[in-house]
Amino acid sequence: MRARPRKALDQINNYVAAKTIESVKREHGLDKIIKLAANENSLGYSLRVKDAVKQSLESLSCYPDMNCTVLREKLAEIHNIDKEELIFGNGSFELISIVAQTFLEENDEAITVDPSFGWYKNVTWQMGGKVVSLPLKNFKADLTAVMESITEKTKIVWLCNPNNPTGTIVQKSELDRFLLNLRKNIVLVLDEAYIDFVQEEDFPDSVSLIGNYKNIIILRTFSKVYGLASFRIGYGIASKEIIGFLNKTRLPINVNTLAQVAAIASLEDPDFKKRVLENNKKSIELYYDAFDKLGLSYVKTNCNFILFNTGLDSEWVAGEYLKRGIIIRAGGEFGLSTWVRITIGKYEENELVIQILKELLEENNGSAI
Ligand SMILES: Cc1ncc(COP(=O)(O)O)c(C=O)c1O
Known part of the structure; x- marks a missing residue:
């Protein structure tokens, strides 16, 4: 006889958390990782x-x-x-x-x-x-x-x-x-x-x-x-x-x-919060502008992340970002297999994300949609 958990637990799959910075460092032999997968604050804290x-x-x-x-x-x-x-x-x-x-x-x-x-x-x-x-x-x-x-x-x-x-x-x-x-x-x-x-x-x-x-x-x-x-x-x-x-x-x-x-x-530090919100707003505009130019669809966001349609297999896209040291969230778990969710990072991190996106789209003949 084996110990059995309550029946109600049968239907539960373990919660899928974003990869940690340490695990990605080890897995890919990288020393610098940018984590944009769990909607944390890229500017740290006060x-x-x-x-x-x-x-x-x-x-x-x-x-x-x-x-x-x-x-x-x-x-x-x-x-x-x-x-x-x-x-x-x-x-x-x-x-x-x-x-x-x-x-x-x-x-x-x-x-x-x-x-x-x-x-x-x-x-x-x-x-x-x-x-x-x-x-x-x-x-x-x-x-x-x-x-x-x-x-x-x-x-x-x-x-x-x-x-x-x-x-x-x-x-x-x-x-x-x-x-x-x-x-x-x-x-x-x-x-x-x-x-x-x-x-x-x-x-x-x-x-x-x-x-x-x-x-x-x-x-x-x-x-x-x-x-x-x-x-x-x-x-x-x-x-x-x-x-x-x-x-x-x-x-x-x-x-x-x-x-x-x-x-x-x-x-007690309203200035920190103000800086975070300014960076978020500026960065979202940067993303909107890039998506518009690239002809990609996206959802207008009220958060510190953005969901957009790469037109490519999002697992592949997330894997390519990972190779370059950036953790993002593929949309499969949300039932959106070509979409990805990216946490808003520091302004220059977002520029890098966009640069890589352009490379990936080019690699796929610019066939974004
Ligand atoms: C909508 C929502 N609620 C709750 C949480 C959990 O946040 P925490 O437990 O860190 O307060 C998260 C974390 O990402 C979230 O996105």
């Missing part, structure tokens, strides 16, 4: 974080503050919400898991769009839930289709806004309409990991909704615009009642001291 982390090294033999008190106070002030309307997690990955553990019974349904952030599906399956996956319409979440797919068994709607991997948004008017008709016992998760990069107007002010809608959970992360991906810290905003439920499934000590200290320091 120098204030470095100083704050150094100063906190002395205290690492003690358990962290399990309530994230200082950070909680700071964010409550920034968002003009109550301190009890916040929850912290080991990145928003953990918060997504906590939401599923809190609300899903076996055979409950959770709706997501496709392609979107893959972790929503995994956590739903982990709980024995059923994933209802709806195709995007013109690369955008189709809330009409979501509403039509709701059944008695629907417990959660996972909405990534802006959406990873497309960078598209659900606008305020669309969300308002959807919420008016959404049953109050369905949890709507608004994963706003990329909110800081949004360029389109009419993006919903989700925090202002939690007073009226007790069934919304907003997720934010310090991994993207603040560049703290390795520290592991994200947070959720919801009604006190919902936060109370979520706390029942949270590990008591889930956010380490360095992560808390780094997050606080990063909030």
